Amino acid sequence: MTIQRRLSLSFLIILMLFAVNLVIYFWGNQRRLSTVEGLRSALSRQALIAVLNQNLNNIQKQITLLSQVATESSASTGADPTDVAEFNKQLKKVEQDINELHSLSEPDTKANIAAFAEAYQQLSTSWRVFYENFGVDQAKAITELVVRAEPLAQEVIQQRLPQLQQGENVRVEAASANFYDVARLTDRTTMLIFLLSAVVAFTLAGVVSRQLTSGLNRLREGAASIGAGNLEKRIEIRGKDELSELAGSFNDMTGDLSLARDQLTRVNEQERKKSEELEKALDQLRKAQDQLVVQQKLASLGSLTAGIAHEIKNPLNFVTNFAEVSVTMVNELRETLDEQKARLDARVIENIDEILVDLQQNVRKIQEHGKRADGIVRNMLMHSRGHSDERNLTNLNTLLAEYVKLAYHGMRAQNTNFNVTIQEEYDPSLEPVVVVAHDLSRVFLNIANNACYAAFEKKKRLGDGFSPTVRATTKSLPSAVEIRIRDNGDGVPENVQKRIFEPFFTTKPAGSGTGLGLSMSFEIIVQQHKGRLELNSDPGQFAEFIITLPKTT
Amino acid sequence: MHRIKILVTLGLFFLALGLILQAAPAADVAVVVHRDVALDNLTFAELRKILLGDRQFWSSNSRVTLLIRAPVAPERDVVIKNVLQMSEAQFRQYWIGKVFRAESAAAPKTVYTNEMAAALVGSIPGSIAFIESTQVPKGTKVLRIDGLLPGDKGYPLSYSKP
Numbered sequence: 001m002t003i004q005r006r007l008s009l010s011f012l013i014i015l016m017l018f019a020v021n022l023v024i025y026f027w028g029n030q031r032r033l034s035t036v037e038g039l040r041s042a043l044s045r046q047a048l049i050a051v052l053n054q055n056l057n058n059i060q061k062q063i064t065l066l067s068q069v070a071t072e073s074s075a076s077t078g079a080d081p082t083d084v085a086e087f088n089k090q091l092k093k094v095e096q097d098i099n100e101l102h103s104l105s106e107p108d109t110k111a112n113i114a115a116f117a118e119a120y121q122q123l124s125t126s127w128r129v130f131y132e133n134f135g136v137d138q139a140k141a142i143t144e145l146v147v148r149a150e151p152l153a154q155e156v157i158q159q160r161l162p163q164l165q166q167g168e169n170v171r172v173e174a175a176s177a178n179f180y181d182v183a184r185l186t187d188r189t190t191m192l193i194f195l196l197s198a199v200v201a202f203t204l205a206g207v208v209s210r211q212l213t214s215g216l217n218r219l220r221e222g223a224a225s226i227g228a229g230n231l232e233k234r235i236e237i238r239g240k241d242e243l244s245e246l247a248g249s250f251n252d253m254t255g256d257l258s259l260a261r262d263q264l265t266r267v268n269e270q271e272r273k274k275s276e277e278l279e280k281a282l283d284q285l286r287k288a289q290d291q292l293v294v295q296q297k298l299a300s301l302g303s304l305t306a307g308i309a310h311e312i313k314n315p316l317n318f319v320t321n322f323a324e325v326s327v328t329m330v331n332e333l334r335e336t337l338d339e340q341k342a343r344l345d346a347r348v349i350e351n352i353d354e355i356l357v358d359l360q361q362n363v364r365k366i367q368e369h370g371k372r373a374d375g376i377v378r379n380m381l382m383h384s385r386g387h388s389d390e391r392n393l394t395n396l397n398t399l400l401a402e403y404v405k406l407a408y409h410g411m412r413a414q415n416t417n418f419n420v421t422i423q424e425e426y427d428p429s430l431e432p433v434v435v436v437a438h439d440l441s442r443v444f445l446n447i448a449n450n451a452c453y454a455a456f457e458k459k460k461r462l463g464d465g466f467s468p469t470v471r472a473t474t475k476s477l478p479s480a481v482e483i484r485i486r487d488n489g490d491g492v493p494e495n496v497q498k499r500i501f502e503p504f505f506t507t508k509p510a511g512s513g514t515g516l517g518l519s520m521s522f523e524i525i526v527q528q529h530k531g532r533l534e535l536n537s538d539p540g541q542f543a544e545f546i547i548t549l550p551k552t553t
Numbered sequence: 554m555h556r557i558k559i560l561v562t563l564g565l566f567f568l569a570l571g572l573i574l575q576a577a578p579a580a581d582v583a584v585v586v587h588r589d590v591a592l593d594n595l596t597f598a599e600l601r602k603i604l605l606g607d608r609q610f611w612s613s614n615s616r617v618t619l620l621i622r623a624p625v626a627p628e629r630d631v632v633i634k635n636v637l638q639m640s641e642a643q644f645r646q647y648w649i650g651k652v653f654r655a656e657s658a659a660a661p662k663t664v665y666t667n668e669m670a671a672a673l674v675g676s677i678p679g680s681i682a683f684i685e686s687t688q689v690p691k692g693t694k695v696l697r698i699d700g701l702l703p704g705d706k707g708y709p710l711s712y713s714k715p
Contacts (some may be wrong), residue, residue, distance in 0.1 A: 060658070061652050061653060063659060064658070064660045065652055138663070139669050140665070142620070146662065146680070150658065151660055153658070158658070278595045279702065
């Protein structure tokens with residue numbers, strides 16, 4: 001039912017209740033009026049009887065006193081005609097009152113009143129006789145009074161009138177009781193109907209308002225929930241009224257909003273993914289750009305290094321060769337001196353021996369450092385000239401294990417105190433890969449050497465509480481091979497990480513490294529094998545080089 | 554001097570009055586009733602009650618009708634003064650009050666003469682009247698007062714004729 005129809009019906013019901021109350025009011029009023037009429041009539045009769053009583057008593061007193069208060073002698077001429085007329089008027093008035101009483105009386109009391117009227121007629125006649133003869137024929141007057149009037153007065157005033165009065169009193173009481181009964185009945189009926197009407201009206205108002213407020217509350221809660229962003233919320237629809245239609249429209253609107261939000265979310269998600277892809281592409285572009293810059297730098301350095309190395313190598317050959325010749329010549333000189341030892345003074349021979357020993361040591365130092373310089377130059381030339389392209393199917397597990405061990409033993413050969421734990425975990429499923437094994441082994445050796453060095457340096461700094469460890473692993477990926485060499489040394493600071501693949505950049509003490517190992521490794525992995533060489537390091541904790549080689553190069 | 558004159562005048566007045574009273578003949582007032590009244594004797598107190606209206610019935614059926622002479626009559630004076638010890642004004646006032654208070658439905662009826670009183674006593678049942686004893690008609694019932702009839706020594710309703 002619609003709200004309009006519900007409200008109209010409620011108004012109609014309340015109007016009907018109002019009409020019922022009005023009818024009850026008029027009915028009660030009519031009932032009360034009828035009883036009031038009865039009561040009024042009874043009261044009128046009662047009042048009339050009281051008046052009669054009063055008038056009769058007055059006349060009787062007048063007569064009584066007149067009979068006693070008399071003139072002093074018989075010479076009196078009796079009552080004045082005016083007094084007689086006045087007396088008769090009083091009697092007439094009483095007679096009229098009795099007639100009025102008769103006309104007002106109920107049918108069942110008319111006979112009594114008629115008898116009363118008849119007795120009064122006799123009494124009034126007797127009183128007239130007394131009055132007319134009083135003072136004129138006093139004996140007759142007294143006789144009339146005593147013999148007739150007083151007994152009649154006794155009958156009329158003391159018997160009949162009290163009977164009538166008593167009867168009317170009873171009627172007045174009955175009419176009064178009836179009036180109050182009817183008043184109570186009508187009052188109670190009016191009150192009952194009013195209370196029933198009030199209950200019905202309140203119930204009706206309560207039901208209608210509850211339905212309205214319930215619907216409005218549902219709408220309010222729904223609006224609040226939707227306002228809070230819960231577009232899945234649907235307002236419960238009850239019945240078929242304007243609020244239900246509004247709730248339906250609200251739900252439709254919420255559904256449309258939800259749909260729009262989903263579409264917006266999808267578009268946002270797509271935009272976000274695109275943005276991420278763009279970010280990734282930009283990152284890759286930046287990396288490629290960095291690599292390109294590094295490669296260009298390396299290329300220019302390579303060509304520069306090749307030129308310098310070539311120029312240095314010839315004089316260096318002279319140095320090493322002549323140093324080697326000098327050693328031979330020192331040996332020959334020593335042999336010659338041994339032949340002439342008998343002719344020479346022992347002290348001179350001793351001095352010459354000491355000088356020869358020093359000379360031999362110097363020459364050997366020159367030869368040794370010359371060879372070292374030659375090695376550096378050769379490496380530089382190798383770096384700049386490129387590498388051999390002899391590619392073979394190689395088992396990388398075996399190659400890595402071999403060169404890690406070589407690095408370890410090389411370090412131990414230089415320093416007997418050197419000791420690190422080597423952990424190896426090679427993927428058995430790794431198939432042999434086509435690589436330039438000779439160059440790749442140099443990469444493994446370089447990185448493993450660095451790892452052993454870093455771990456041992458930390459051990460030297462921290463002492464026995466630290467266990468230096470180098471871990472070498474391989475892993476076969478779907479289209480690539482991943483090789484990791486990790487040490488638990490001090491790692492690589494962030495500012496160093498950017499430059500670590502630059503040629504001649506080294507953090508080792510002077511004389512301990514050339515700064516070409518990682519540069520050369522980067523070139524072998526990236527340029528020669530089209531792979532990736534990455535550093536993952538937590539400064540103070542570890543450093544890990546990750547080599548990724550494509551399985552098909 | 555003036556006082557002495559007044560005292561002498563008053564003395565002479567009372568002396569003359571005494572002589573007059575001593576010379577006047579005595580008369581009794583008879584209490585007469587209708588012949589159906591069953592009593593022969595009334596006490597002085599009962600007579601007083603009847604005069605005051607305190608007794609209104611002789612018996613259950615017979616109402617007392619009090620007939621009394623009009624004022625100035627010696628019978629009235631004797632009754633009012635000797636029996637009720639009232640003045641005329643007090644007597645009237647008493648009965649007016651009694652009637653107005655509705656304590657009595659009937660008041661004393663005034664008769665002008667002894668003959669009228671005698672006639673009415675004879676005709677009205679239950680009536681009682683006060684008549685000089687010498688004027689009481691024959692056959693009229695006279696009541697004793699405290700056992701005394703008029704003429705008896707000590708009869709309470711006696712007066713001196715002027």
